[in-house]
Amino acid sequence: MAGQLQLVIACTLAAASGLVLWFLEQGRERRQEPKSGCPGRYERGMREREYIRLIPPGEMQLVRSFLRSIYNARGWAIDAASRERAWADVLITAQTHAGGNWPLDFQPSDITSEQLQSLCLAVERFFLGGLLSAQIRKCCRPLLKVEMGVDPRDPHSWLSGLHEDNTIYVNANRLRESISDVNPMDFEGTLCVSKLEALAHALGHELVHAVVLNFFPEMDATSPAYIPDDKHGPIFMLLNKRLFGHTGHASRRLFTVDG
């Protein structure tokens, strides 16, 4: 009888300790799992391999498929030589009669709406293969428009900004200082040696916002991978790099180097 009692007690203790170990193990696994829907927080200065992990798989798939269609439309992917050629083509086109007869250096007050329109379309054609304009027409949204002056929504904008109605405001006050090879400007990793070049890159930056607004309106409105840092989150960073070769952070996107 005593032997049976000892056996029951031993079995009970073994079962109880097994249960305790199981609970402890479950807790450890739960602590190691990433919390679903909360993969981490975007912070300025993150590297691509860090911020790319913050883009949810569904949105990443949409972005990847969009990029593939852009690469097909423009005829090149992300190689640096093709990208440099495309920027050079934008500047050459802008200086032709059909491209707006742009001078490399200009005063903002001398620039017409037609010139701004032509430059924006050249950037869009060489870098997005015209797919953004096609998407805007397909969705019956307002056409892209560029205004030189003061952004009524943000009079102190750093250089430019995009509104919901597809109007890009370029802050004329930021383009008064000269930009040249002795006083260049670093625009998100590209050294610009003329105002025309800096303006073309600024329009490229705004076209990234226009891409998200017109191709992915839900991401534009709600995605935690796009919204952070005034809509310069991981999705913006990735598209800006893959489409235009722009790196670095928007907050430091523009500064003048003393000559």
Ligand SMILES: [Zn+2]
């Ligand atoms: Zn921006």
